[in-house]
Amino acid sequence: MARIAFIGLGNMGGPMAANLVKAGHTVSGFDLVPAALDAARAAGITVTASGADAAKGAEMVITMLPAGKHVLAAYDDLLAVAAKGTLFVDSSTIDVADARAAAAKALAAGMQFVDAPVSGGTGGAAAGTLTFMAGGAKESFDLAQPVLANMGKKIVHCGEAGAGQAAKICNNMVLGISMIAVAEAFVLGEKLGLSHQALFDVASTSSGQCWSLTTYCPVPGPVPTSPSNNSYKPGFATALMLKDMLLSQGAAEKSGAVTEIGKHAAEIYQRFSDDGNGGVDFSGIINAIRARSGG
Ligand code: NAD
Numbered sequence: 001m002a003r004i005a006f007i008g009l010g011n012m013g014g015p016m017a018a019n020l021v022k023a024g025h026t027v028s029g030f031d032l033v034p035a036a037l038d039a040a041r042a043a044g045i046t047v048t049a050s051g052a053d054a055a056k057g058a059e060m061v062i063t064m065l066p067a068g069k070h071v072l073a074a075y076d077d078l079l080a081v082a083a084k085g086t087l088f089v090d091s092s093t094i095d096v097a098d099a100r101a102a103a104a105k106a107l108a109a110g111m112q113f114v115d116a117p118v119s120g121g122t123g124g125a126a127a128g129t130l131t132f133m134a135g136g137a138k139e140s141f142d143l144a145q146p147v148l149a150n151m152g153k154k155i156v157h158c159g160e161a162g163a164g165q166a167a168k169i170c171n172n173m174v175l176g177i178s179m180i181a182v183a184e185a186f187v188l189g190e191k192l193g194l195s196h197q198a199l200f201d202v203a204s205t206s207s208g209q210c211w212s213l214t215t216y217c218p219v220p221g222p223v224p225t226s227p228s229n230n231s232y233k234p235g236f237a238t239a240l241m242l243k244d245m246l247l248s249q250g251a252a253e254k255s256g257a258v259t260e261i262g263k264h265a266a267e268i269y270q271r272f273s274d275d276g277n278g279g280v281d282f283s284g285i286i287n288a289i290r291a292r293s294g295g
């Protein structure tokens with residue numbers, strides 16, 4: 001069992017750190033928000049006065065922070081106090097370039113680094129069923145793997161540092177685009193007098209089949225567990241989908257990839273979010289499409 005520092009004990013980090021405690025690890029943690037610290041203490045995490053205090057003496061330092069700038073800023077303090085050879089794992093969803101910058105900082109300080117963003121949401125974090133997409137040297141990944149397995153059910157080594165973030169934003173770009181495609185099809189079907197169930201029955205067993213349709217159907221009825229049956233309560237909030245779409249478009253611009261549909265999809269989520277729907281599940285985009293189609 002390892003001594004682990006966990007920095008960022010929010011909606012995702014809190015339950016993830018709690019699962020490490022349950023697995024028998026000794027976990028020290030820090031967050032800027034007092035309520036997050038109270039919940040962490042109740043889950044058996046030793047709360048410290050700073051991130052650096054948590055990292056002192058740790059064999060592994062996990063960060064679960066909002067964005068790349070938070071990770072890079074936190075690393076300055078954490079790398080200064082951690083023992084050489086400590087394994088740094090960043091599970092935040094951040095820009096690929098920021099992940100590579102974090103890796104460079106960690107390696108220059110004599111540490112090991114793995115980027116390991118997740119999918120599975122807060123439900124997966126609580127249940128310990130997250131998917132980790134990891135990037136980094138094979139020996140660092142091998143060290144991280146058993147600990148990540150205490151928080152998730154699927155751990156994929158995607159390549160060198162930054163490859164985990166790359167896999168995450170490519171996957172979520174497909175998800176963001178496919179949800180809009182499925183929502184547009186349902187709205188067109190409504191205009192043509194087609195019932196939701198009839199379109200679902202055909203498309204779910206035809207070439208239109210995809211996760212956005214069969215697991216996360218944006219109209220209530222065909223898939224009873226999808227957020228559309230629960231007033232589009234997230235689930236996966238539009239603000240988080242927009243964040244990932246913008247990360248994919250930033251990476252596309254920097255790398256020269258042409259992602260015209262991804263760009264347009266990001267604009268559609270941006271408008272939906274600007275209209276006050278950042279907290280609505282992203283499948284609620286169908287309501288904006290229907291409204292623009294005249295109801
Ligand atoms: P959150 O806002 O609930 O938690 C982030 C926490 O980091 C906050 O509690 C904040 O106080 C803390 N923090 C910020 N700066 C800090 C610092 N310098 N030191 C210590 N703590 C600091 O966000 P979340 O939903 O837990 O998401 C965390 C990351 O996981 C994000 O990058 C997000 O994109 C990603 N993610 C979220 C979900 C989801 O469904 N919520 C799913 C997959 C990935």
